[in-house]
Amino acid sequence: GAVVSQHPSRVICKSGTSVKIECRSLDFQATTMFWYRQFPKQSLMLMATSNEGSKATYEQGVEKDKFLINHASLTLSTLTVTSAHPEDSSFYICSAREGDRFDTEAFFGQGTRLTVV
């Protein structure tokens, strides 16, 4: 089946620095990718929808200047956490669909564990 790969799988950074997380669709083209954040024992929270060649659409309450999303190609979307703080420590997950419909399977990356110290 289709594969979505995230990199890195875990990262530790100092407070105030920026961290970039990559999400790649390995064997299919993804016009749309999604970014989620998940805190311990909680469900996935949709942060933004990443659209190839255009600006991302952010969910209410998500700071677009803090969480920069770039979807430069049909196989790569990046999430940059700028000026990270300890409260940004979380599990970040991306997903993509092979088709542009809900009735196609969504594939998820393995997630990135971000720890800000």
Add this chain to the structure above:
Amino acid sequence: LAKTTQPISMDSYEGQEVNITCSHNNIATNDYITWYQQFPSQGPRFIIQGYKTKVTNEVASLFIPADRKSSTLSLPRVSLSDTAVYYCLVGAGGGGFKTIFGAGTRLFVKA
């Protein structure tokens, strides 16, 4: 987007059949029902999807009544490795859709 309601947690024993029911009272005509499984520190994994009646694959069955206001994920003969969180999602086709997760059901399989 249709809201879903699932039990917060369920316990079972190895070898038993587990049924997890999800309520989605305001499901729309063109909405599909999808179930995902998530292990700790991993991304969710697709289990099964359906629109109506019954769907079966190699790992699970999905039962959807005629009114489609609920659905039941059935896991036959669970094992310890089936301990995970199971999410029920409802949504429609078309560009620009979102995949919104509810709280999910934590399944604990005991020996």
